[in-house]
Amino acid sequence: MAKDRKLSSDERILWGRVARSTRPMPGKTDELTALDAFLAEAEAAAEQEKAEKQKTAIPLPQQPAMQAPVKQPSGVHHPLERPVKRKIAKGKLALEARIDLHGMVQSEAHSFLLDFLIRAHERGMRHVLVITGKGSSMGSEGALKRAVPLWFSKPEFRFLISSYEPAAHHHGGAGALYIRLSRRAGETS
Structure with a gap:
């Protein structure tokens, strides 16, 4: 992932859930407190971003979208060579x-x-x-x-x-x- 890329609101929420499901290593509670503060700030920013998008969204006329089909990962993994x-x-x-x-x-x-x-x-x-x-x-x-x-x-x-x-x-x-x-x-x- 590029370092200058910002996480989307969904990615921030997912990361927050993953981060909350872990236990801190002994002596790392200060870092965990900083992470909790960061995650709370990120969630608040995500909520604000969603609210702003809803306010500024301009409804477009409904037209059938012509999009190329997106290839989803098959979920089938091959054995190691x-x-x-x-x-x-x-x-x-x-x-x-x-x-x-x-x-x-x-x-x-x-x-x-x-x-x-x-x-x-x-x-x-x-x-x-x-x-x-x-x-x-x-x-x-x-x-x-x-x-x-x-x-x-x-x-x-x-x-x-x-x-x-x-x-x-x-x-x-x-x-x-x-x-x-x-x-x-x-x-x-």
Whole structure:
């Protein structure tokens, strides 16, 4: 995202919701207070912007709009190529970040994972590790192990993820996923 680009009102509201769903790291409460003040100011500005748009909107005559169809992400992710997976497993291609979702309930894990992937994507990272756990207690297969791949087809995850694949044994095996993040807009390699 360009540094000089301002967030739309919808983006500011979404960011506010994501930010409120997180817990501060120890010793970072001052930064959280500053963030809360910033978010409150941003929400107020968004509301004011909406109100101003409604006041200045001039109704136009209704005409059928001829717009090119917008291609939506398919939500279908392809597996990592075999050489890429092999390089990651052997450590020749670095995993730039990792997140461990052990012990989280699905709602908590969903928001943590989404926030993690958004931040990794914004930083231009390409390969990350998501540890879901195998969930082998009491003979179950594991709620997160089943749910996380399903989340990847949801709209909030689609644009972030290019592909994913179960991790190698030493990275967590069936209880972890290698994820290739999609390139940021304007990024070529």
